[in-house]
Amino acid sequence: MRERMTDDEAGGDTTHNEIHEGTYYAPVTLAHTVTMRMSGPAPRALAGLPAAPAGFVGRTAPLRDVLAFLDPRGPGEPGVLVSAVAGMAGVGKTALALVAAHQAVEQGWFGGGVFFLDLRGYTPDPAERVSAAAAAGQLLRAMGIRDGDLPPTGSERLALYQSVLADRARQESPVLVVADNAAVSGQVEPLLPAQPCHRLLVTSRHSLTLPARLIDLTVLPEAEALDLLRTAVCVGGRDQRLEAEPEHAAAIAELCGRLPLALRITAALLRTEPGRPLADMAAELSDARGLDALDSGDLDQHGRRIAVRTAFDLSYQHLLESQPDQARLFRLLPLNPGPDISLEAAAALAGTPERVVRKQLAALARAHLLTTPTYARWSMHDLIRLYAGEHGHAQAAAHDRDRALERLQRHYLSVARDARVHLTALPGRPVPGRFTGRDAAMAWLDAERANLVAAVTFAAGDSGRYEFAIELAYCLNEYLEWRRAFNDRLTVTTASVTAGTQLGDRRHEGGSLINLGNALFEVRRFDEAITAHQNAAAIFRRLGDRRGEGTASVNLGNALRQVRRFDEAIAAHRTAAAIFREAGDSRGEGMVLDNLGVALFEVRLFDEAIAAHQSAAAIARRLGDRRGEGTALDNFGNVLQQVGRFDEAITVHHSAAAIFREIGDRRGEGMALHNLGNVLQQVGRFDEAITVLRQDLRICREIGDRHGEAQTLNSLGSTLRRTRRFEEACTALRDSATIFHELGDQHRAVRGLTHLGDTLKEAGRPAEATAVLAKAKDRSAAMADGGSREEPPASGPGE
Template identity: 45%
Template sequence: MAVDGLGVVLVHGFRSGPETWQHVRDRIGEDDELKFVTTLPFSYATGLTRYHPLKTWTSISAAADSLREFLRTEAGGFPRVVLVSHSMGGLIVQRHLARMLSDGNGQELARIGRVVMLACPNDGSQLFLSLRQGIFGRRHPQESELRPLNEQVGETRRRVLHDVVHAARVTDRTCPIPFSVYAGDSDGVVPMASAQSVFRDTAALPGDHFGILRAVGAEHRTFTTLRRLLRETAAAPDPPGTAETSEVCGGLPAGAVGSRPAPGAPQPPVTVGNAISGGRQHAPVIQGHTVNVTFRSEPSTGTSGAESRDAGHRPPAGPAASPPVQGAAGLPVRSATFTGREDDVRALLDDLAPRTGTDAGATGTPRVPVLVQAVAGMGGVGKTELALQTAERALARPGWFPGGVLFADLNGYDPTPERRTSAEAVLDTFLRALGTPPEEIPADAPARSALLRTVLADRAAHGRRTLLVIDNAGSEEQVRPLLPGDDATGVLVTSRHSLDIGARLHTLDTLEPHASVDLIRQQLHHARTGDTRVDDDPDAAARIADLCGHLPLALHVIAALLADTPQRPLTSMADALADGHTRLQLLTRADRAVQAAFDLSYANLTPDQARLFRLLPLNPGPDLSTETAAHLLDADQAAAEVLLTDLARAHLVEPGVWPRWRMHDLLRLHADHHGRTQADEDHRDTAHTRLLDHYLATAEAADTHLSPLPQTPRSPAFTDRRRALEWLDAEHANLTAAATTAPHNHPAHTDITSALYQYFDLRRRFDDIITLANQTRTAHRETGNRQGEAAAWSYLGLALREVRRFDDAITAHQQDLDICRETGDRHGEGSAWGNLGLALREVGGFDDAITACTHARDMHRETGDRHGEGSAWGNLGLALREVGGFDDAITACTHARDIFRETGDRHGEGMAWGNLGLALREVGRFDEAITALQQDLDICRETGDRHGEGRAWNNLGLALREVGRFDDAITAHTHTRDIYRETGDRHGEGRAWGNLGLVLGEVGRFDDAITVLTRALDIFRETGDRHGEGRAWNNLGLALWEVGRFDDAITAHRQDLDICRETGDRHGEGMAWNNLGLALGEVGRFDDAITAHRQDLDICRETGDRHGEGRAWNNLGLALRKVGRFDDAIDACIRARDIFRETGDQHSEGIARANLEEVRGCATGG
């Protein structure tokens, strides 16, 4: 709807509201010469400057978007408008103009007759400077958003000057609009040079930053200037090119836009409508540099894909297939329960499909057919069942095997050789089944084999292709005479050995856990349809499946036993199976027994093979190397490898990553049973001692390559550190198990702990350290080895600190310290003091930590341990940083770095660089901090310290965030998250998620920040870190605050508050009260907000936090102002200003002074 007159849109600054314009609006309303003016206050979400730990600064772009909508709606009916702004409102106006031009909407700007900017910080302000230089250091990173803000403001101003102020005509990308720019002659917030900047029509008005708006009289300079500008704008002609704008603005009459007659002249009728017409053209979605286009492929014929595939498997046309001869289609009965083998069936069918030599298989990949398929695997793994299921499906495929199937069970593993089926006997049976007269069957095996090949080839040539299923083959000699010679007959062979018969080998493994449970479920349901025990107790079912080793035979046996006893709970069966000594006996029912199946394989071993099979269970871990097997045998590795390969062909062991081998759990029990019965014959105890000696000696040799000190002698057992780590990575589970199962009188029981500590620390296997250290501590106490006990306490304390059991860590280090004092071990006492200091720092005992680290430093100096002194300096620097002693912390960390360089400890040097970078960041020396942290990162990469690399990325991300390099910070924290995931550090991963969320908040990606911070919260809950959980609640509340979810933000800050109270974190509690107060203020609960800020104030006074006290007074003053308590608000702002002045924080003092001026202005305006 068209509106007569001139619309004056008033845009306030970031720290004020529409009420700022009240004096100006009153003067315009009273002036008879400005009756044609309508004032339109534009409002957007903002507030006075608050200490918001995440971000409180108003988004210029978001406000500019709101202004665009306001101009199109609230001011949409005015043929001409003037934009008048104050303070940072001028940045919003400029951003609006620049974005409109970037979007090609220059024509729409033609109705803006003038822009008036009052005290706009075009080149920054004292407030900008305060925030950018760090109002509150690391606790209040709101200032970091303003670092890139100057760049954005500068770029916007360049666009405005070029395409607006100095533009020649109206186009889609340009629009000439006059700018009038004014500064306050006594403005202490925005300097005159900044307000006037490079604009040409500039002047000064009397008053300070807010005083220039208080046009208390008709002759006030601000008002008289504004009155002149409005009259001139109303009378100004259209800008060049405005004729093009008529259509866009709804077909206004000529002169309606930008050609208003002088005030008082007759007004022509103006009609404003919506002339936009036509539809909207949709294009492909473009994400980044990728165009995502979806195509749908329709078949060109009526044949479905499935039909086409089936057609591709059909044999060429030939003679009509004759029915199979009598007896040729006989197969044993398949099991009614079959699951988890679909991929195996598909692979076998793919090779059995009738086709030419280069046709594509089921996967679509061209391949040469191998029609002989050999399925190999351990006893009981389900080879026969797989062959039968596959044969049945192949026979059901039309045209695949019209000649039927021949089946033979060779009984190849029967312990009585006479009962094994010979090839001659099978050949006779097959030939007879194929219709060969008995008198024509040759007597000798080679002739029979040749005749079988001839008959099968002839049948295939006449369209009667046949399938052979040869089950339970014990050797190649049993199978080879039965194999056809044509390229059409299919063969399925099963064996416990990997047979060398020119077949495609399919090695069958045990079932997947879910399939194992499903097999039990199917069998119980098959026996009784109402048996729901598996679904009722899936955990117990999964436990049973696991104890059965997911072996199909064992699963069938146990399911049958459960079916026999329908009232028996699954937990009862699981408990029974848990006893390894009786498990194999339990897995027996009627004619099926797992042990009997294993005995058949064991009986076929040679004496040497059988001895190794019996000794293998002595290895306590999940697998072993050929080298370890050689030590068990007291033989060379070549001989051990031959025997292991023989056992693997029999599927009694399975090859892993070469040269390692593993054994199924049930086979291990079977082998251990035989090993115990033949222990004397095998010299079992001696073999066990050789195994432990090998593990301990090799672990100690590998440990020499992990020492960070270059002067440490390196064992020749490994060529370098990488080889040593590779061995430790492969053997760590065996080493831990060896230590825990070794006899107490064997050194491995205690000494493996010290040999593995450096490795476990590097790989962050702290649970293993805790297990071994506790065992070692107990053993040394029993034998009276006080020095060994102290070392074990030290290892234990360090690991407990890493898993965040800080109180237990302190106790452990105190025990270490007491023993070292008792025994007079000054060097050990120094190390204990240093470790104790680290643990004390984690619980907030910073002063005690400083004392402990100082003791450590002095004792290491006394004993001449330069490396220990370097560690103590580094730990001392960490503690000093916690109490704000940043300069001293920088000095300490520099000492640590220099000593580690001197001693050649690259790992320690990297840590020192990292700690130095953190201290430099605290004092605002961000570029130096980034350099230091990059050094840490480079060293961690050089030394292969993946977890240290994650830590370095994390700290680097924090520093990059400080200098506004947010994209780089996001990349850094993403690296941190990924590395901590890789190394299994869940707590570190939680920290990485939290820091990533903060940076996402910095770039305005608040929804992503909320998602990420929620992940951090979940991990801190999972790991039991209440302090981290509170911090995550706090940061989540800040992000929720940013998207306007104030009630959720209040809930989050209350959660943080509760946790801080629970953990005794008074500083955190004060911050929680502060942030809660800010959120309460957003929903209008100002009285509650005042209470919250007073609580913050009380805590800051109690803890002596003067800077926090200033923050609390500042925010309390703003809340008091909201309820009209101006005197109290002024008093609060004065107190904030004075505290910041007292503490020498000029930047925060500037903030408080600006707020004080605003509150006084509100009080004066009544």
């Protein structure tokens, strides 16, 4: 792994590019870097509102409260410009918000526009959750700002969003924003309007800590539940059954737990059988056996449990009678370990052609047994998933569930293998397989990440699937490292070690320990990383596997260096170099020598460090390993900077950047440019340094390297500060600290805030400086108290 040089203070502290061997299975080589555009424009928010739900009834008091908040003529609450509708899933939060918003539109209260966006706060993949900055981008587009005019950073987009709101306030054009599915206050707090004419309406499953008027929805009152049932049954025509059988209608509402979701499912079943008496439906609901743990925990006046399970039973029975093939797919879908499933994966699971499965999935979605969170992906409500799983276990023999699961696992493993080949291939070299390129491979991995991680975890606990867990974890290693998905990487590598141990395959166990050690390294759990690599080295030593021992030793040296055990680190690297030299593995030897140079640099043995990097570059050059040569040269340039040989350092960094540019390695090019910018700053060539750092910043944004973006912004801020361009410097430093904080790298975030505070002080803004420095102090104290233990920093080796 290689990392750019940072510049926390004027002049910067050198950060070396360094190699981690990702796994012992692959050839020992320089860490693979991936060239791609990592993120496209955010999805567009709707310029207006989705349609109000048909058949909305009841909620009189909550609706009145929301409308009172929206009404510009009402007294309102001073300073409260946001209202939050909270409640459990399926209780109707979004429906209430949309109905109120449409009524506000009809009243003409928001001439500046009404905008709706889904923050996706409860999606299992954190990467899919919409941040406040991304939401601001969506809203700006909906407000008419073109993509080309959007600022590049999140903080700038939030600032522009507030500026647009201020402008519309001046024009007496109030705006309403409906923010649906917020999980945390941080998703919406930056969107709060500053002007009293605007409104923000939020829905969430949590009671958010916002300065908001809270409206907490519970299950429907009995009368409103009956109204909803009546309205839903009568969609498309009249139905006299509720008037004819009021007692049975009331029983149905209670047996559905008065939850809108369950009431609508039951109404849909009644619509399909217009001649069926409600008494028969109520009796069937009452007699059904449900998921005992998933009832309301309450009893009705007759002593019967109030549960939603019974509605699922009726829906399932109807499916069994009318579409047995759909019922079979419904029972198999819970075998998918993650939150949703693609068409291709569902077809593999069912052992059925995609064209057939697509129709079955669409039918299940129309029956409200599946949802479609995104195009061509299907998911189950948690309750329905558990329900379907129980029926699947009951039908296990008939469907041969083990074979179905095996088909699904083969699918995930096969595609993951193809994706990994694209991620590890040299730039510009054609790669066979199902993907058109790295971008397509990464897109698939992004979409399936939650499923793949869950699949590894599940298989590691199943005695018949240990090998699958190990191999899939291996396929995910580079991807999760690139995405800096620290928690997922730890989960996957830990599961892989468990599987290797249970399997009794020491070679697998050793390889998994290397990967675990590297994952622990990324989250700064260096002592545990050291133990993992020591254990891996011991396993390979006992097996007589010299290459495995060498791989473990070089990674052990990297971890030892981080805890300042430099002599041991140097010894570990020299041991690894000797092993690779003895085995005739020149590529591995060159990789180790480059890391050895980094360790020698740390103890100020600069001449030896230079020799190590030069040797590494020479080996890579002889082997035609252009990426290895570029990495060694970039690290060589860092040492030259330290000994004051600045002109040589500039030449070497230029050469490294040219090599990476030649082979299409955008990430490597950006790192070399970063280090070049820092040495240019040191010799006072500030304008050149700013130009080079901005080139690096553009590359980071193009490939989606947010951690690199934060580091570059930090160095850029330092350079701008030295040219007394304080406004630009403060913007860069503030954005840098924000990104580090969002990524969980609290150490660098605190240092960035300190740097920003010092810059504000120098710029003659003492009050702002004091506030920023106090914030840095508070965060530092929180880290000292263990408050950051759950937030792995996005830092690599060589800090």
